[in-house]
Amino acid sequence: MKTKKAIVIGAGFSGLAAAATLANKGFKVTVLEKNSMAGGRARKFEANGFTFDMGPSWYWMPDIFESYFACFGKKVSDYYKLNRISPSYKIYFGPGDEVILPTKLDEIYELYESIEPGSSGGLKKFLAESEYKYRVGIGEFVRKPSHSIMEYFHWKIAAAGIKLDMLSSFGKYTRKFFKSEKINRMLEFPVLFLGGTAKTTPALYSLMNYSDMVQGTWYPDGGMYEVVAAMEKLAREQGAAFMFNAEVTGFETEKGRVNAVLLENKRLEADFVVASADYHHVEQQLLRKDKRNYNEKYWESRVLSPSSLIFFLGFNTRIPELDHHTLLFDEDFEGHADSIYKNPRWPEKPSVYLSCTSRSDNSVAPEGSENVMALIPVAPGLEDNEEIRKKYLDMVLMRMERYTQRSLREHIVFERSYAHRDFEQDYHAYKGNAYGLANTLMQTAFLKPKVRSPRLKNLFYAGQLTVPGPGVPPAIISGQIAANEIINASLKNKP
Known part of the structure; x- marks a missing residue:
């Protein structure tokens, strides 16, 4: 044959x-x-002794990776070593107001109680429902080729679909469990960074919160x-x-x-x-x-997911105030989301994500140095030029300095930016999008x-x-x- x-x-x-x-x-x-x-x-590049991952930086859903390698009789550990990041990440809401997500569930329940008394019970129920969404979503839904709606006309899937809250929005769903806007912001950030808003994304995607809090955030040695x-x-x-x-x-x-x-x-x-x-x-x-x-x-x-304005920064000093993953949510979260999806424009006061893998991995930066990837989700299809990039680099550095309470600019020994026109040139990305469809x-x-x-x-x-x-x-x-x-x-x- x-x-x-x-x-x-x-x-x-x-x-x-x-x-x-x-x-x-x-x-x-x-x-x-x-x-x-x-x-x-997900390419990488090396410069001045620094190693930068150019794209994805969150290792969630570890079972999907294991399942993939198992198809060939292999294990993840046959190819790379994984370490669970502890704490998982840090969210900065303003001076004296930051949340550090621990890895142990009991400690996460205590954290939620400290923010909203009585919320640990809601979190337990929320995570139980999120686990159901994860198991059914991964097991019954995501592996279907989706040629037509008929693939979903099975009583098991139809029954599951009701429990998956497909018709409810993510934001409305989380607010059934929590009154605290801070907690809701904590739960919503994966939605903003993966292509949507809490108002338009189906509640099904709370499955991401299950992976976040129960399965954990991981990192492969080397990046x-x-x-x-x-x-x-x-x-x-x-x-x-x-x-x-x-x-x-x-x-x-x-x-x-x-x-x-x-x-x-x-x-x-x-x-x-x-x-x-x-x-x-x-x-x-x-x-x-x-x-x-x-x-x-x-x-x-x-409706496209965001593009990204990314800065790859090498610092010749340690920055202990940063964790492996740090999210700066000390500005207008709703306004930032609006600038991506409702009225596409460059955001005035964006949220900023900082990935500093050198906090967990000594191999990716020279001794005594840090590699920082600073990412701002932005609307696709925007004008992208050097003047705009410089403006936002200044903004990112100002925010980092405000957060760390120290001067950082003079410690930059490497700098590179990446945005719409790079996505278009390198990947033929439609409108310079970074993630695909919302x-x-x-x-x-x-x-x-x-x-x-x-x-x-x-x-x-x-x-x-x-x-x-x-x-x-x-x-x-x-x-x-x-x-x-x-x-x-x-x-x-x-x-």
């Missing part, structure tokens, strides 16, 4: 997962990556890129081949199929294609108009862009603009979904 050729476009998490899954089933897999290394948004390196190594072990600096320029199609993927000076024949690059770019730039699933009007109507009810499951092209039978999509959605674990699952669709189509012999 002839070995089927599968081409995977993009070596981010979804592309790596698709490649390994297909290669494991005997497909001849070639991964095409436009950049010089794997990882997509998040260790996960990328592990997944690339695993894919190679399964037989996948990689081509870097290999930008796809188009497709050769005939009779409702992709016959070949085109590079600048190369033509690669394919029996199946997984497009894990930006969905919008693949459709609008690489496919002829009559082969597209969606037109530009459709994409304009989508997690709104009308962009959930079968309402997301389809995994399988209806016009080209052997073209499949993976990544953050299709199911299940934004985030590292969903991206891995997305790659598995696309690969399994190809495997099933191949077995039926009717791709």
Whole structure:
């Protein structure tokens, strides 16, 4: 029997997962990556003795990673070492007002009691319901290809769907348990950073709070890129081949199929294609108009998750006031969310996330130094220029100095910024988005862009603009979904 050729476009998490899954089933897999290394948004770079992860920095849902490696008879520990971060993170609300989230549940209950007397009972109930959402959501929902609503017409799923609070907003849901606005802000931050607001995101996503408080926040020694390196190594072990600096320029199609993927000076024949690059770019730039699933009007109507303005900063001093994860929520939280989703504009007083992995890992910065990634979620599609970036760097440093009560500017020995135009250039990201589609009810499951092209039978999509959605674990699952669709189509012999 002839070995089927599968081409995977993009070596981010979804592309790596698709490649390994297909290669494991005997497909001849070639991964095409436009950049010089794997990882997509999760690449890394080194400068002046500092190592910076360029994208994802939170390691949540550890069971998803374990489940992925188990598909190949492997364990996470075969490839990288995980450490649980303690405390999980710190949230600064203003002078003398900060919350440090401990790792032990009993201590978390005590923390909530100190903020809102009597709230520990509500937290126990909230976490029990969040665990149910996590178990059912991961077990029954997120791994479905979501071709149509009919996939969800099963009594078990229908019954579960009621308990999942799909029609209730996240903000309304948390306020059933807690009166304290501080507690609600603490629970809402993953929503803002992963693509939505508490008012528009379904309550289903409280499952993230279960992972946060019960499963914990983890860190791979060496940084998040260790996960990328592990997944690339695993894919190679399964037989996948990689081509870097290999930008796809188009497709050769005939009779409702992709016959070949085109590079600048190369033509690669394919029996199946997984497009894990930006969905919008693949459709609008690489496919002829009559082969597209969606037109530009459709994409304009989508609610995108935020882009990000990121500063990679190397300091030649230790900053003990920072934790591995520090969130500065001492300004207008609601106004910041409004500037992303309601009235897109550069925020006046943004919330700021600081990742300082050198607080947990001595290998990522020179001795006596710190590597800081400062991230501001911002609306996609905004004007991005050096003047704007300089303004916000000054703002970030002012906020850091206000928080630490010390001068930091003169200790900067390395500085690099990254925003919309970089996302567009490096990843062809639609409107410079960082995370994909926002997690709104009308962009959930079968309402997301389809995994399988209806016009080209052997073209499949993976990544953050299709199911299940934004985030590292969903991206891995997305790659598995696309690969399994190809495997099933191949077995039926009717791709």
